[in-house]
């Protein structure tokens with residue numbers, strides 16, 4: 001079956017109900033994206049397709065989460081290629097609304113605030129970014145929710161006390177965003193299961209990102225120190241050795257094209273730095289190593305779960 005493109009919320013609701021009924025489906029999934037899709041997104045979409053009867057992928061470049069109009073303009077728009085990639089993974093519906101469809105009254109007056117969790121790490125470098133991202137995720141989660149109108153007596157209607165299961169898929173590459181989405185869904189009681197999907201890497205270890213296309217060959221080579229530094233920590237955590245963040249840091253700082261923003265080991269849920277002594281004593285706990293740096297003009301982030 002080929003993918004269907006819808007551009008309005010009404011179209012999305014109508015088509016997802018139709019598909020769920022036609023398939024007698026019991027589950028619906030949303031894969032939110034901003035387009036410029038790569039193998040990392042393909043993995044999200046495939047995971048959703050393997051586990052749900054109806055899968056919607058949204059493609060929307062959300063102005064609210066860009067601090068800088070130049071960055072927003074520069075963000076790659078590749079709708080045809082994105083649709084082809086989603087179709088290959090078996091996604092049923094692509095939802096690609098206009099800015100006016102999502103924000104009919106202009107910028108929303110009321111937004112989701114990401115609070116303390118959204119102010120650190122990426123939030124410190126990109127003020128307002130997570131408020132904008134969470135606001136659109138809240139809207140997208142509402143749009144993608146299995147709608148009223150399911151045929152009485154359908155398998156979907158019978159499942160889970162009458163409602164189909166609803167899941168949304170996010171990449172672990174954006175670890176802070178994933179932590180914030182989980183927190184929002186828990187704090188505000190959204191009826192959706194959030195599924196985190198592991199980061200996809202190129203063979204040489206570079207985490208896939210829509211921004212990698214802006215790296216020159218030399219910058220791409222330089223960027224490899226980020227994943228190498230994370231791997232060093234992973235190896236130490238696996239061997240229950242002290243993390244020795246300083247050696248990993250020295251590796252990053254040895255690369256002149258890389259300008260480090262932050263590099264630390266944090267609690268995976270609160271994103272608070274772990275106690276200093278994890279650097280000097282055998283590391284047995286659970287952690288998340290976070291790194292962000294500019295490589296040439298391109299800001300990259302990466303992370304590695306430790307002992308999770």
Ligand code: PAF
Nearest residue numbers: 032033034062133136137
């Ligand atoms: O991760 C992204 O691509 C975006 O932040 C998201 C979740 C689609 C919201 O615009």
